Amino acid sequence: MHQNVANRAPSQSQVTPTFRDPAGSLSFEADRVVRSIHPAARQSTLEFLESEFCHQAQQRGDLVAACIDDAPGGLRLIHPRIPVPTYPWEWTPSQWLAAAELTLALCEEALSHGWILKDATPLNILFVGHRPVFVDILSFEQHDPHASIWLAYGQYMRTFLLPLLMNRELSWPLALSLFKRDGYEPAELYQAMSWPQRLSRSVFWPITLPAWLERGKKAEATSSNPTIGHKDDSELAAHLLHRTLADLRRRTLRAMPRNSGSAWAEYQQTLTHYTAEQAASKREWVRAALLKHKPARVLDIGANTGEYSALATENGAEVIALERDAAAAERLFCMSRARSLPIQTIHADLARPTPAVGWENAESSALIPRLAGQCDLVLMLAVIHHLILMEQIPIPAIVDLAHRLAARHWLVEWVPVADPMYQSLMRGRVSLYGALAESDLHTACDGLFTLLCRQTLDNGRVLLFFEKSTQ
CATH class of the missing domain: 3.40.50.150 (Vaccinia Virus protein VP39)
Structure with a gap:
């Protein structure tokens, strides 16, 4: 939920504010998280916060709560601070899956309300207990109803699907994501695979085919998304996007590692x-x-x-x-x-x-x-x-x-x-x-x-x- 809050002087930040998002920055102040919105993103952010989709997602607890502090110094969003945040390199496979499913579900729901995710990375998710919560409100933008490409598709592949797949196929620890902020590239994974693995059903589409296309200098044009670029028919475009998200959900489930035990698990x-x-x-x-x-x-x-x-x-x-x-x-x-x-x-x-x-x-x-x-x-x-x-x-x-x-x-x-x-x-x-x-x-x-x-x-x-x- 969100509401207006009285302007108050912030306490001294505990860590350096974030700087990668062109729409805003994040800083930590005692028991709250402050997201400062850059002027160019002010109007779109307010529109999203007032949207029915945002209200519903926040009421369910799927999207982080936000109080609006619209002070003369600029728009700020005040979020509750999660006591012990964790990062993807500290998650189990099922936590990765839960984060991936929430990302895809929110993107699909947002589409029906005229919004879409512009990025899709596990770093957008924090866990509160066993439950994943999407914490980056600025990841949503208004959707062009005639566009059939999900621009975050490639990032989802690199940061969600491929780490899970490599954990399944080659037992690469998910903790390696600590060193791969933007995930894996198919070409580098292709080199680690045997030929039977390269031609297997689970590996061929997300790794082998993009690696071959990159070798042929065609990757940029053909491997970023399996859908067509731009459609005049908004219904067809929406159908293609929903099909893309459903396909990613199926492939992510298939990338989950096989059940394994250990002496300590028993x-x-x-x-x-x-x-x-x-x-x-x-x-x-x-x-x-x-x-x-x-x-x-x-x-x-x-x-x-x-x-x-x-x-x-x-x-x-x-x-x-x-x-x-x-x-x-x-x-x-x-x-x-x-x-x-x-x-x-x-x-x-x-x-x-x-x-x-x-x-x-x-x-x-x-x-x-x-x-x-x-x-x-x-x-x-x-x-x-x-x-x-x-x-x-x-x-x-x-x-x-x-x-x-x-x-x-x-x-x-x-x-x-x-x-x-x-x-x-x-x-x-x-x-x-x-x-x-x-x-x-x-x-x-x-x-x-x-x-x-x-x-x-x-x-x-x-x-x-x-x-x-x-x-």
Whole structure:
């Protein structure tokens, strides 16, 4: 929804305003996002905001809300700030698909109201929980009813379809989109394909044919869009556009990777270091802690397939779920979406977090600053020993990061040296890690956290609930 708001002096922006969009720029001010509209785009922006399509999309939550600040200094749109924004390189395949489907659906709906998307990139989408939201209002423009070409077609192919297809065909991580702001070019992908792949149904049309045409110096004229350039018949033009969007939707679905598993995606079903009774005891203790302290937002680090993320939502919390295993993160997102739970999945590795990227490292922020202080409670269940043994992160460094991330509390599971999983991950490095004890964790917490409660489970693992020190 949008409305006029009183003019007020903006607070100091926290990051450099965006500069790529010729119609406006974006800056961040405390708990809001301010979009400054350039004078040439003022009238068209206001017309779009007053359109029935915009109202309906905002009411559904598919399009970001916007308050109009029409001050003497220029038109500004005030958007609510999403606490923890994520980028496409931190999404699972099903998140990519959800973002693609929303993009195509909004474009198709906009056409029936006289509007169209002039660009189509995953960077136009942010997730609120499991739900994608289109956040770039300036991506819409008035549609010429006689035009049958979707100008954003090529960009959609490069930034949505081809990354998904390469993830399916060659297992290229979707995280590689970090280095490909405008997506993949068919010619470069063609070189990576075998001949059977090049001639396969899913690859031939989006990769092989454009690569051949480019070799023949015909790409610019023939590969940008399969439809005809301009039609006098507006009904035919609309039909061609709708057919193009429907075809892209089908091809995007076919580009989704085949279902795959991993040891960590099956972790909850195959774990042997917990009996059913011990797992239930752990779950009930965590449930009681959540019920007592009632965090509004929880950061679940090493969330796996989301058992404890879902548990946190039962007590009214929103959850940011961080998981580095691709298959586990995919299942986590699909679970949260199927059950309509307020869980936002981030596929990323805490030990190798997403860096800041873009011009002067200021266009897309790093993961840790986005997470810091945003959640009342940080969960690290069955995580800390992985950081110590697999990533060689010292305990004081882990505690220091937990202190930066948590706004109020930290719930951590300590795994003792005698634990079978600890022994397996230690890999004989007894001289380095064989003497670590829970007391080392408490020493590192001195001055940063205060222990509120502690529970030893029957298998020797220890659950500790800390409160962040104010000094």
